[in-house]
Amino acid sequence: xxxSSLTELAAALQGRQLSSVELTTAFLDRxxxxxxRLNAFITVDRExxxxxxxxxxxxxxxxxxxxxxxxxxxxxDVFCTQGVRTSCGSKMLDNFVSPYDAHVVSQLKAAGAVMLxxxxxxxxxxxxxxxxxxxxxxxxxxxxxxxxxxSSGGSAVAVAARMAPMATGTDTGGSVRQxxxxxxxxxxxxxxxxxxxxxxxxxxxxLDQGGAFGRSAQDCALLLTAMAGFDPRDSTSVERPRExxxxxLDKPLAGLRVGLPVEFFAExxxxxxxxxxxxxxAQYRELGATVVEVSLPxxxxxxxxxxxxxxxxxxxNLSRFDGVRYGHRAADYGSLEEMYEKSRAEGFGAEVxxxxxxxxYVLSHGYYDAYYLKAQKLRRLIAEDFRAAFAQCxxxxxxxxxxxxxxxxxxxxxxxxxxLQDIYTIAVNLAGLPGLSLPCGTGADGLPVGLQLIGxxxxxxxxxxxxxxxxxxxxxxxxxxxxx
Amino acid sequence: xxxxxxxxxxxxRLARIELADGEAQSTLDKLNDIFGLIEQMQAxxxxxxxxxxxxxxxxxxxxxxxxxxxxxxxxxxxxxxxTEAGLYLVPQVIE
Numbered sequence: 001x002x003x004s005s006l007t008e009l010a011a012a013l014q015g016r017q018l019s020s021v022e023l024t025t026a027f028l029d030r031x032x033x034x035x036x037r038l039n040a041f042i043t044v045d046r047e048x049x050x051x052x053x054x055x056x057x058x059x060x061x062x063x064x065x066x067x068x069x070x071x072x073x074x075x076x077d078v079f080c081t082q083g084v085r086t087s088c089g090s091k092m093l094d095n096f097v098s099p100y101d102a103h104v105v106s107q108l109k110a111a112g113a114v115m116l117x118x119x120x121x122x123x124x125x126x127x128x129x130x131x132x133x134x135x136x137x138x139x140x141x142x143x144x145x146x147x148x149x150x151s152s153g154g155s156a157v158a159v160a161a162r163m164a165p166m167a168t169g170t171d172t173g174g175s176v177r178q179x180x181x182x183x184x185x186x187x188x189x190x191x192x193x194x195x196x197x198x199x200x201x202x203x204x205x206x207l208d209q210g211g212a213f214g215r216s217a218q219d220c221a222l223l224l225t226a227m228a229g230f231d232p233r234d235s236t237s238v239e240r241p242r243e244x245x246x247x248x249l250d251k252p253l254a255g256l257r258v259g260l261p262v263e264f265f266a267e268x269x270x271x272x273x274x275x276x277x278x279x280x281x282a283q284y285r286e287l288g289a290t291v292v293e294v295s296l297p298x299x300x301x302x303x304x305x306x307x308x309x310x311x312x313x314x315x316x317n318l319s320r321f322d323g324v325r326y327g328h329r330a331a332d333y334g335s336l337e338e339m340y341e342k343s344r345a346e347g348f349g350a351e352v353x354x355x356x357x358x359x360x361y362v363l364s365h366g367y368y369d370a371y372y373l374k375a376q377k378l379r380r381l382i383a384e385d386f387r388a389a390f391a392q393c394x395x396x397x398x399x400x401x402x403x404x405x406x407x408x409x410x411x412x413x414x415x416x417x418x419x420l421q422d423i424y425t426i427a428v429n430l431a432g433l434p435g436l437s438l439p440c441g442t443g444a445d446g447l448p449v450g451l452q453l454i455g456x457x458x459x460x461x462x463x464x465x466x467x468x469x470x471x472x473x474x475x476x477x478x479x480x481x482x483x484x
Numbered sequence: 485x486x487x488x489x490x491x492x493x494x495x496x497r498l499a500r501i502e503l504a505d506g507e508a509q510s511t512l513d514k515l516n517d518i519f520g521l522i523e524q525m526q527a528x529x530x531x532x533x534x535x536x537x538x539x540x541x542x543x544x545x546x547x548x549x550x551x552x553x554x555x556x557x558x559x560x561x562x563x564x565x566x567t568e569a570g571l572y573l574v575p576q577v578i579e
Contacts, residue, residue, distance in 0.1 A: 099559040192539040206538060235544050304525045307518060315499060322500070324572050329565035336575045337500070345502035353501055354511065357492070358518055360499040374525050376535035381528075383536060416517045432539020457540070 002026055002162040003480065006071060006219045009165060013060055013070045020060070020070030024053035024114050027072045031116065031163045034483060038139045040148070040157040042077050043085045044117035052114040059112055068226050069112030074164035076155045077118040078125055079105050079210075080199040088201045089121040089133040089151075092327045092347030102199025103231045104168055104210050111226040116164055119154030123349045124318065125172055125203040127151045128421045130179070131412045132351040139408070141183045142447055142481040146405040149179030152213070156183040159213045161483055166223045167213040172204050173306055174400070174425025176211035177437035181400035181450020184439040186467060186477060187213045188220045190460050192432035193238035195224075196231030202317040204310035205236070207429045216477045217438060217467035221246040224460065240458065248461045253469040254288030259393030261296045264424060270403045276441025276449035277399050280470070283440075284397070287469055294389035294396065298381040302427035303419055305382070308362050308375035309430070314352075315359025321347060354415060383431040390456045395466050399424050400437040400450035424452055434460045438467045439476040448476075486516055 001023060004012070012018040028046050035041050049072065056070035080086045080098035082105075087093045101109065108115070122132040130138040130153030138148035141160035148157045152169030156179035159167050169176040171189035180187025188211055195210035202208060212223040225245045231237045260281065269277070285291055323329035323343030330342035348356070362371035389396060402423060411417045428435040433454055440451035451470075455463040471477045487495075492512045496503040503511060557570060566573040 096563055099556065099563065232545075232547065236538070238540065238542075239545075298528075301525060301528060304522045307522055308525070319500075323565060324574055325560070326563045327565075333575065336577050338502075339575055340500040341502040344500055345504075348501070354514055354518070356499050356501065357495050357511065357515060358522075361487075361491075361495050361515075362522075364495070364498060370526075371522065373535055374530060376537055377530035377533040378525055378528060380533050380536035381530070383539070414517075415514055416521050419518075419521065430539075 002030060005216060006067070006165060006214065006222050009071050010067050014065055020053040020056040020114060021050060023070065024049050024072050024116070027116055027164055034161055034163055037144055038141065038157050038161055039136055040119055040138050040154045040161065040163060041074070041117045042087055042089070042120050042135050042154070045084050045115060048084065049114050049116050056112045056114055066111050067222050068108065071113055071166065072116045072164055073108055073113040074116050074119050074155055074158045074167040075105060076152050076167070076169045077121050078170050078201050079168060080201070081105050081115065081118065084118065086118065086201070087134070089123040089135065090347065090349065090352070091134045092321050094134065094328065096326055100199060103196035103233065104227050105199065107227055107229065113226070119152070119158050119167060121154055122151035123352050124201065124314070125151040125170055125175055125208070126314070126351050126355055128174070128178060128418050129412065130154065131408060132349055134349065137408055140405045141483065143405065143445065145407055146447070147182070147408055149182035149405060151175040153179040155213050156180050156185060156187065159183070159185050159215060160481060162480065165215070166219055168227065169211050169213055170200060171209055171211045171429065172207045172310060173429050174422045176213065177400045177425050177435055177450065177452055178422065180213060180437040181439070182405040182448060184448030184476070184479060184481070185213055185215055186217050186220050186436065186438045187211060188224055188436040188460065188463065189428070189434060190224060190228060191434045191458050193236050194228045194458070194460070196229070196234040196237045198231050198233040204313035205317060206313060207310060209429070216471050217436070217464045218246065218249055221249060221464045243461065245461050245464055248465040249468040251465050252288065253284065253466065256289040256395065256466060257393040258284050258289045258291050259294035259389050259396040260291060261294050261299065261389065261396060261398055263296050263299050264398035268402050268423060269399050270443065272443030273399050273401070273403060273449050276443060277451060280440035280451045281397060283470060283473060287473055292393050294392055296385045296389060296427065298378065298385050299427045301378045302382055302430055303423060305375040305378040305430060306426045307358065307419060308371045309379065311355040311359030312363050312372050313359070315356045315363060318352070318356055351415065379430045382427050386431045386433060394462060396454040398452050400452040404443040404447035404449060428454055433457060434463055436463045436467055438470060439479070440470070441476060487512060487519065
């Protein structure tokens, strides 16, 4: 049953071939068996999960079930969960038990989904490998000696290793798409504003967006439909009617215009990733899609612009962690100032400190125009490039990551090398567009390669349709790592 | 551009993060690498380009100026490092 799709699980639950308690127990047991090896979960809430499963079974028996009722979910530890530790992968919040639920969490609770626990992540969602976590690195589901991808790597590994049938994540510069690619699963980051950021611990507010992980586009569509929707508590939440993101899944791909950005294919991609991406594009042609060349001339500026904007916003957002109202407080201090400085020095890891320092500098007196304002102007140029490209195509396709998952430790001491790994994903966040990664082949050592599809604003249904069409014709999404 | 050790210490003070001496040098090296990457932006002419602060270019929504939250002081203070009589305790700041 742990290999079944969400649709199959829902049918089994509603047909009473399976109870949610049985299903939840199976996944909890799988977590117990695999987590010591993969470190995908920071917190497992067995008791809470079984109570929620019993409630879901009662709801199903009462004829009040939706498509996710009784189905287990794993939440990235960035989402606040009432009564359950929410650490954000940081020592700073190691002791934090949230007094409230994030909007995403309450939406899924209302849908009857059963929370298994909280997944490992790069501290405050800052990272591309899941090595920047207070709880030790998450390990790739296909090769535990390799990185899981970041920052939502715990969620991606949980789904890939069948420790959870679906999981939530967040994507500030590629943090849903990149770990999805590296673990051979499907992950979608919707348009900025589609998923409420209420209760999602903020990293870079103008870029952060909640997203969904599943084994297929169809599973992602179901999860995203339950997660998304207007929330008045988030002032950046967009006021649009609720959508059923599964609605177009079965539409044929004939006539779909797929844009290939020349800049993505010019250099930087490893040969094995290129082979898998080329084969995927050929598959789209076979399915009746038209392939057109597009250009994103400013995409190369996305990384420098991001590493100004995101740290600037992070330096502001993380100023709330001062040891006064929640989180870590140093044991020894004299003055108030010293309490702040020591608590933050002890509570934050090296990468978080670096980004706060970069952000503090670029926002400091005399440097704002040269850095922050300049980066915001580049952001406009990048968004305009996408606008021009979408005049010629329906979706943009390319690699999610330039390489497959690398060995743990290989890049961890070189932040710039690490930052460059997000070259294909970051521009999407700066423009606020939806993006999706789906498994499309394997590279070195049989490791998964992800194809990235980028959509126009609010075109998530089409992205999922494009991914589903591919998955109807291929079996990459059905392959699972051998974990016993 | 290249930061100096004194500048790194100054930024750390502004950010309220204590930086040990040994840590300052390795932080300086990594920050200079990062600023080397960021400097690529300066080669692009952005005169006349409107800065983009929100992906949809929409104004922040305003809500009516009415209190909607209920009193949850006890729940919020339950996770605080130190409280007393409903107040957060910090070191004395006024002599």
